[in-house]
Amino acid sequence: MSKSVLVTDYAWPSLDPERVILAAAGAEIVVADSGDEDELVELSSGADAILTNWKPVTARLLANATQCMTVARYGVGLDNIDVAAATELGIVVTNVPDFCVDEVSDHTLALVLALSRRIVDFAGQTRSGGWDNKGFGNMHRLRGQTLGLIGFGRIARRVAGKARPFGYRVLAYSPSLTPGNHDGVTAATFEKVLRSSDVVSLHAPATPSTRNMIGESELAMMRPGSLLVNTARGALVDEDALRRALMEGRLGGAGLDVMDEEPPPPDHPLRSTPGVVMTPHASFYSVESVRELQETAADNVAAVLGGRLPRTVVNPDVLTSPHLRTHLDPG
Numbered sequence: 102m103s104k105s106v107l108v109t110d111y112a113w114p115s116l117d118p119e120r121v122i123l124a125a126a127g128a129e130i131v132v133a134d135s136g137d138e139d140e141l142v143e144l145s146s147g148a149d150a151i152l153t154n155w156k157p158v159t160a161r162l163l164a165n166a167t168q169c170m171t172v173a174r175y176g177v178g179l180d181n182i183d184v185a186a187a188t189e190l191g192i193v194v195t196n197v198p199d200f201c202v203d204e205v206s207d208h209t210l211a212l213v214l215a216l217s218r219r220i221v222d223f224a225g226q227t228r229s230g231g232w233d234n235k236g237f238g239n240m241h242r243l244r245g246q247t248l249g250l251i252g253f254g255r256i257a258r259r260v261a262g263k264a265r266p267f268g269y270r271v272l273a274y275s276p277s278l279t280p281g282n283h284d285g286v287t288a289a290t291f292e293k294v295l296r297s298s299d300v301v302s303l304h305a306p307a308t309p310s311t312r313n314m315i316g317e318s319e320l321a322m323m324r325p326g327s328l329l330v331n332t333a334r335g336a337l338v339d340e341d342a343l344r345r346a347l348m349e350g351r352l353g354g355a356g357l358d359v360m361d362e363e364p365p366p367p368d369h370p371l372r373s374t375p376g377v378v379m380t381p382h383a384s385f386y387s388v389e390s391v392r393e394l395q396e397t398a399a400d401n402v403a404a405v406l407g408g409r410l411p412r413t414v415v416n417p418d419v420l421t422s423p424h425l426r427t428h429l430d431p432g
Contacts, residue, residue, distance in 0.1 A: 150170060176200055335357075
């Protein structure tokens with residue numbers, strides 16, 4: 102009897118790569134229509150696995166998915182999955198931790214360079230007929246400046262490696278980062294990163310404890326004229342406080358690829374705030390990154406359905422749980 106894999110949502114033209122991989126594992130895909138919770142709860146009752154992009158995989162949904170063995174995230178972050186509920190029920194949760202590392206780190210540096218060299222401002226000026234290379238104030242040499250990273254996972258480490266050839270000194274803060282030098286990156290406290298950096302780039306996960314971690318007091322710590330870049334999660338930044346800091350001239354600019362609400366309303370103040378370069382959560386995207394994401398997430402599901410340990414298990418405690426719903430061969 103064929104197994105069933107529920108896809109809650111996806112953001113690419115086709116599920117063909119998943120269909121090929123899962124068919125080889127004896128599974129068929131069922132795609133949700135709206136992806137709202139009631140529909141997903143109804144569809145989950147017959148699912149042996151769940152593939153999810155952004156739609157919430159709630160405790161209610163999981164409780165109804167009585168034969169589900171695994172939930173696979175298309176991506177890195179897990180804030181849309183109730184991992185604790187999955188673990189309690191014996192469901193293996195996987196993700197794709199190396200997804201879009203090159204793309205997001207490239208996009209981060211692109212925002213840093215665009216802000217530092219006033220690329221968007223100059224392009225708009227020349228498009229409208231202007232030609233004034235001093236029209237947006239002073240610019241400073243990148244070499245010798247300090248780039249501060251909040252969070253030090255795979256993407257932040259790649260950003261550091263790409264920034265150093267430009268001459269940046271790189272500081273990093275992470276609760277798990279030990280003191281000292283890490284491949285040319287100096288560990289620092291959260292406050293020191295904010296106070297010492299010409300550019301602060303955010304790479305932390307979205308959790309209850311990191312929500313609005315960059316707020317009024319944190320922005321006040323940053324150097325006058327410094328830049329803030331966020332390619333991580335919109336919830337990390339208090340957007341009202343950021344707009345005030347920009348309008349009052351305390352910050353030199355902000356590069357935002359993520360917002361707390363996506364898409365933000367057409368009249369969202371940050372869309373038109375001077376000094377903001379905003380992109381529509383595009384940093385993850387390339388043809389290659391999306392194809393790899395589809396294949397890796399489907400491979401994780403196929404592994405569990407086939408009784409094999411997937412490449413990444415984000416809730417390893419489930420593997421020794423008496424409630425684990427399937428035997429997984431580590432080989």
